Amino acid sequence: MGRKGLSRSEVKPLLRGVINIQLTPFSSDTEIDEKALRENTRFMIEGGLVTGKGIQVIAGSNGEGFSLSDAEYEKLINIVVEEAKGEVPIVVGCVRPGTSQVIKLAKYAEAAGADAIMVLAPFYYPNPTDDIVYRHFKAIADATEIGIMVYNNPLVTGKDMSLECIGRLATIDHIVALKETTSDVRKLRQVARDFGKRFTLNGNTYRSLMPLDYQFGIVGHNHFTANYDPKAALEIDEVDRSGDFARCQELWERYLDLYAYIFAGDMYKSSAYGKEMARIAGRPMGDHERLPFVRPNEEERKKLKELMIKTGLTVK
Numbered sequence: 055m056g057r058k059g060l061s062r063s064e065v066k067p068l069l070r071g072v073i074n075i076q077l078t079p080f081s082s083d084t085e086i087d088e089k090a091l092r093e094n095t096r097f098m099i100e101g102g103l104v105t106g107k108g109i110q111v112i113a114g115s116n117g118e119g120f121s122l123s124d125a126e127y128e129k130l131i132n133i134v135v136e137e138a139k140g141e142v143p144i145v146v147g148c149v150r151p152g153t154s155q156v157i158k159l160a161k162y163a164e165a166a167g168a169d170a171i172m173v174l175a176p177f178y179y180p181n182p183t184d185d186i187v188y189r190h191f192k193a194i195a196d197a198t199e200i201g202i203m204v205y206n207n208p209l210v211t212g213k214d215m216s217l218e219c220i221g222r223l224a225t226i227d228h229i230v231a232l233k234e235t236t237s238d239v240r241k242l243r244q245v246a247r248d249f250g251k252r253f254t255l256n257g258n259t260y261r262s263l264m265p266l267d268y269q270f271g272i273v274g275h276n277h278f279t280a281n282y283d284p285k286a287a288l289e290i291d292e293v294d295r296s297g298d299f300a301r302c303q304e305l306w307e308r309y310l311d312l313y314a315y316i317f318a319g320d321m322y323k324s325s326a327y328g329k330e331m332a333r334i335a336g337r338p339m340g341d342h343e344r345l346p347f348v349r350p351n352e353e354e355r356k357k358l359k360e361l362m363i364k365t366g367l368t369v370k
Contacts, residue, residue, distance in 0.1 A: 057135060057167030060143065062201040065169045066230040068143050069203060069254045070273040072108030072287045073233065074098065074280035075116040075147070077329050078130065079340030086129055090338035094281065095137040097337065101284030108280065108291070109143040110134065111172055115210070116278060116325045119149030121344055128162055135167045143169040145203060151178035153190050157197045170201040172233065180212025184219040188226075195228035203231035207258070209321070217244055224252050231255070233276065237262045246271030260290060261313050265302040268294040278328045282335035283368040312361040322346050327358060334359050336370030 060068070076098070079090035098110065112134050113119030113127060122130065131146055138144050146163040148156045148171050160171050173194060175187045182190075195202060204223055208214040214236065215223075223229055231254040236242055242263065246255060247270075256274035259267040267275070275294065280287035293301045316327045326347045333339045334355065343349040350358065362369050 057140065059164065059167045059200065060169040062170075062199070062228060062230050065143055065201045066254050068105055069109055069145070069170065069201075069231040069256065071106070071291050072103055072280050072284070073111060073256050073274050073276045074103060074108055074284075074287065075111050075114035075276065075278065076134070077281050077332055077339065078113070078117045078122070079338060080342045080344050081340050082342050083344060086126055086133075087338070087340035087342075088129075088133060090340050091130070091133050092137050093338055094332075095134050098280060098284050099138065099141050101280075102288050103280055103284045104142050107142075107288060108274070109145050109169075110138065111145045111147050113149060114147035114172060115149070115207075115321070116328055117147060118325075118344065118347070119147045121346075122149075124158070127159055128166070131163055131166045131168060145170045145172050147172045147205075149174065151176055153193050156190075157194055160194055160198045160200060164198055164200040168200070170203055170230065171198075172203040172205050174205050174207055175211045175213045175215065177211040177213075182211070182213055184216070184222060187213065187215065187219055188222045191223055191226055191229065195226045198228070200228070201230040202226075202228050203233055203256070204229055204253075205233045205235075207233075207235045209235070217241075217248060220245065220249060224249060229253070233258060234272075235259070239263065239266060242267060242272070243270045260294075261309075261317075264290070264306055265294045265297060265299060269297065278331075279367060281328070282332040282337045286367055308365055312365045312367075315357060315361055322348070323350075326350060327354070330355055331358055331362060331367075334362060334370065335368045 079087040081087040233256040235258040250271040257272040258276040
């Protein structure tokens with residue numbers, strides 16, 4: 055725990071570009087594959103995912119934070135912070151339904167040298183009130199100094215934060231960024247208009263809204279390919295920022311069939327597909343799949359490889 059993370063003012067402008075949710079490799083039900091985790095962290099940095107180009111989010115949804123014990127969380131944070139060597143901002147996804155649980159993880163992340171945390175609204179009971187959401191984030195902010203990225207993900211929480219809710223959160227100084235999942239063009243445009251100067255705005259919107267999301271004011275996008283093909287993820291950010299609609303349209307169309315296949319089922323399957331794609335690309339992902347993830351069968355693996363080749367992604 056020797057490194058000191060970035061301050062809120064330092065990290066805020068850097069939470070942009072490729073928002074990579076790093077996959078967590080397991081060697082068993084009780085062990086993170088440390089060797090694979092270290093190799094993958096360095097691979098992404100050496101592939102161009104560095105400060106100013108993107109961030110690494112560990113233990114997010116695709117990072118299986120929901121299944122990690124506190125001890126595994128701590129191990130994951132320590133390893134990635136150490137391997138990153140300050141070359142890319144490290145954001146810890148604190149995927150816990152209870153406020154006190156999030157605070158515990160946030161304090162550890164801060165002490166370990168992480169640069170920010172990513173936090174959902176409370177999600178055990180769906181659709182919490184605006185007041186509960188505010189109190190949740192205010193308690194976390196009061197207990198720590200680390201910068202907070204709010205993750206508005208109605209699929210997980212049952213809560214789509216309204217403009218009024220986001221406005222209340224904007225009064226909390228510790229909150230420096232917002233990652234928005236909406237595919238509602240009107241809402242995204244309003245969020246960017248009302249809060250673009252207050253927060254660094256990121257989007258989980260690339261499947262439907264590129265390049266409109268960037269034109270509205272989004273400055274970073276969530277994309278799973280950075281785990282095994284950083285250049286492909288960086289290309290999407292570059293094309294989005296260029297404002298060249300024809301190039302954006304071509305790139306969007308290139309990924310359509312892959313997205314349609316990956317996201318046709320439930321999110322557990324979709325995330326397991328993402329992990330298998332990393333294996334197909336030659337990245338070490340551990341020998342074990344932890345439930346509720348189930349490793350794709352040979353037919354699914356063959357289809358994923360076929361679609362990766364068609365899309366132009368790295369395969370081995």
